[in-house]
Amino acid sequence: EIVLTQSPATLSLSPGGRATLSCRASQSVITYLAWYQQRPGQAPRLLIYDTSNRATGIPARFSGSGSGTDFTLTISSLEPEDSAVYYCQQRSNWPLTFGGGTKVEIK
Amino acid sequence: EVRLVESGGGLVQPGESLRLSCEGSGFTFSSYWMAWVRQAPGKGLVWVASIKQDGSDKYYLDSMKGRFTISRDNAKSSLFLQMNSLTADDTAVYYCARGSPKTNWFDPWGQGTLVTVSS
Numbered sequence: 399e400i401v402l403t404q405s406p407a408t409l410s411l412s413p414g415g416r417a418t419l420s421c422r423a424s425q426s427v428i429t430y431l432a433w434y435q436q437r438p439g440q441a442p443r444l445l446i447y448d449t450s451n452r453a454t455g456i457p458a459r460f461s462g463s464g465s466g467t468d469f470t471l472t473i474s475s476l477e478p479e480d481s482a483v484y485y486c487q488q489r490s491n492w493p494l495t496f497g498g499g500t501k502v503e504i505k
Numbered sequence: 506e507v508r509l510v511e512s513g514g515g516l517v518q519p520g521e522s523l524r525l526s527c528e529g530s531g532f533t534f535s536s537y538w539m540a541w542v543r544q545a546p547g548k549g550l551v552w553v554a555s556i557k558q559d560g561s562d563k564y565y566l567d568s569m570k571g572r573f574t575i576s577r578d579n580a581k582s583s584l585f586l587q588m589n590s591l592t593a594d595d596t597a598v599y600y601c602a603r604g605s606p607k608t609n610w611f612d613p614w615g616q617g618t619l620v621t622v623s624s
Binding site (some may be wrong): 399430434441443444448487493494497499 | 542552555600612
């Protein structure tokens with residue numbers, strides 16, 4: 399099973415700030431990595447797939463990069479509605495796995 | 506609008522069974538992988554199972570093999586999860602999620618249905 403480790407656990411930033419979230423895989427997932435956003439009380443929403451492709455309707459301030467075992471989600475200019483937990487997920491191998499999440503707080 | 510609506514959750518006692526359903530609308534259900542993902546209270550996301558478009562391939566998290574069965578009825582645009590021998594550790598919100606024709610990125614997700622296993 400591929401283990402995904404996300405860091406930091408919590409990120410507290412100001413509106414307009416830049417958030418950098420990390421996801422590290424226990425073995426290479428090539429570029430088969432996605433990012434999801436889960437706002438409080440809501441279902442998750444796909445943000446980025448295949449490392450760097452934004453899903454439909456996702457603002458350009460969200461971007462993804464990386465390959466192999468190290469991946470990054472960047473939110474370039476934080477908005478209040480970006481307050482959420484962010485999860486990475488790999489589809490390189492079964493079982494599909496998620497990271498433990500990074501909570502982004504907008505102070 | 507693409508929509509997924511889960512149903513069937515509730516309170517059950519340890520050892521009992523439950524069958525979850527998910528109805529899809531706004532897309533050609535038979536063209537997509539489908540999946541179940543769960544989230545225990547205050548915890549992260551855990552993939553449970555996925556099923557191919559025609560039901561010919563099914564994948565499960567090892568800890569759920571033998572207890573959970575994923576199935577689908579394309580004529581009714583519906584996905585199911587049969588859960589047997591439930592324990593307190595199965596308490597979670599269960600989300601239905603659409604994959605894609607060729608991959609397993611989940612988009613969109615249903616609103617979830619809560620399963621509580623308690624005596």
